[in-house]
Amino acid sequence: MRFSIAREDFLTPLQLVSGAVEKRHTLPILSNVLIKVEEGSLWLTGTDLEVELIASTVLSGDVVDGEVTVPARKLFDICRSLAPEANIEFFVDGSKVLVKSARSRYTLSTLPADDYPNLEDWEGEIEFEISQKNLRSLIEKTHFSMAQQDVRYYLNGLSLELEGDLIRSVATDGHRLALSKHILDGAAFPTSQVIIPRKGVMEILRLIGDEDSSLKIQIGSNHIRLYSAEFIFTSKLVDGRFPDYRRVLPRDGDKTVLANKSLLKDALTRASILSNEKFRGIRLDLSSAELQITANNPEQEEAVEVIDVDYQGDSLEIGFNVAYLIDVLGAIDDETIKLTLADSNSSALVEAQSTDKCLYVVMPMRL
Numbered sequence: 001m002r003f004s005i006a007r008e009d010f011l012t013p014l015q016l017v018s019g020a021v022e023k024r025h026t027l028p029i030l031s032n033v034l035i036k037v038e039e040g041s042l043w044l045t046g047t048d049l050e051v052e053l054i055a056s057t058v059l060s061g062d063v064v065d066g067e068v069t070v071p072a073r074k075l076f077d078i079c080r081s082l083a084p085e086a087n088i089e090f091f092v093d094g095s096k097v098l099v100k101s102a103r104s105r106y107t108l109s110t111l112p113a114d115d116y117p118n119l120e121d122w123e124g125e126i127e128f129e130i131s132q133k134n135l136r137s138l139i140e141k142t143h144f145s146m147a148q149q150d151v152r153y154y155l156n157g158l159s160l161e162l163e164g165d166l167i168r169s170v171a172t173d174g175h176r177l178a179l180s181k182h183i184l185d186g187a188a189f190p191t192s193q194v195i196i197p198r199k200g201v202m203e204i205l206r207l208i209g210d211e212d213s214s215l216k217i218q219i220g221s222n223h224i225r226l227y228s229a230e231f232i233f234t235s236k237l238v239d240g241r242f243p244d245y246r247r248v249l250p251r252d253g254d255k256t257v258l259a260n261k262s263l264l265k266d267a268l269t270r271a272s273i274l275s276n277e278k279f280r281g282i283r284l285d286l287s288s289a290e291l292q293i294t295a296n297n298p299e300q301e302e303a304v305e306v307i308d309v310d311y312q313g314d315s316l317e318i319g320f321n322v323a324y325l326i327d328v329l330g331a332i333d334d335e336t337i338k339l340t341l342a343d344s345n346s347s348a349l350v351e352a353q354s355t356d357k358c359l360y361v362v363m364p365m366r367l
Helices: 009-017 072-081 132-140 199-207 259-273 322-330
Strands: 004-008 032-038 041-047 053-060 066-071 087-093 096-102 104-109 126-129 156-165 168-174 178-183 190-196 213-219 223-227 231-238 255-260 281-287 290-296 302-308 316-321 336-341 348-352 358-362
Touching: 004 009, 004 168, 009 041, 009 072, 009 087, 009 190, 009 231, 032 072, 032 190, 032 223, 053 223, 053 348, 066 072, 066 104, 072 096, 096 168, 126 132, 126 316, 132 168, 132 178, 132 199, 132 213, 156 199, 178 322, 199 223, 199 231, 223 290, 259 281, 259 290, 259 302, 259 322, 259 336, 281 322, 322 348, 322 358
Parallel strands: none
Antiparallel strands: 004 087, 032 041, 032 066, 041 053, 053 231, 087 096, 096 104, 126 213, 156 168, 156 190, 168 178, 178 358, 213 223, 223 231, 255 336, 281 290, 281 316, 290 302, 336 348, 348 358
């Protein structure tokens, strides 16, 4: 196996697939990248058995087909440290790989390509196309509410729900919930729901941009796969049932508050400085046309912020985790947010004033 390639042309796909390579080295070969040359194309594959990333580029010049696996991190660091205009010669010599560039020469160990694991072949039961921009929006508006290492493993991921021409993304950690929806013109999905694991979600966010270029998505019984011009990404799905989020959407809120998002977010951010570092609790005191935000900590320090809001109704005192509120406000694009409350023991519903595309539920805290 032999090929020659410009450093930039090699580094881009190598950096792309490195994100999927196993960091903890449970199996030695999982710290390697699979390099395959076939019919004038270079294919690179990285996997940790949960997600798999494949990237390719076209080769020119003297090329000999073959495949081999080499340590991903070492190869990436070598290529990254070469001069931007460098040309790389790559060839297999017995059980070693030689990487040459100008007067630099590196010898890397290999493991057999036949031993490299690949996610088994599967048939996509649902297939559709969506722009990178719209998929990114669905994920960005909700992913921060995913649980981290929860024993309820189905919460450690993001639910993707298809119904007719509607795509919903939902995430919850049991204390907060985020929901976003997008209408895909011309779609007619059968009602279905899958859970993408946390690592898969974060990899998708790393891979896709905010442009209108199209992605093809295939969903099978155990996997989801994304096809773009630059990569093929596959992730296993979480085997579990996502909780029925409709049951936790507040329906009895009779107190509606309209507030400027930037003013509220800035006030919460300042108040959070003096909140309890462990529990992050703040108190909201709502009265006619005014919202007071109070934070305390064990050192007897206190922060008080007051902002004007559009509200006419009974006074209400309620506590929240300030980080949850700041996350929600960071995900809303509108400058005016609508906060719907019932009482001090009921969850708050937060949404943009002008659209119902995204909904956020935050449970109260006892302070």
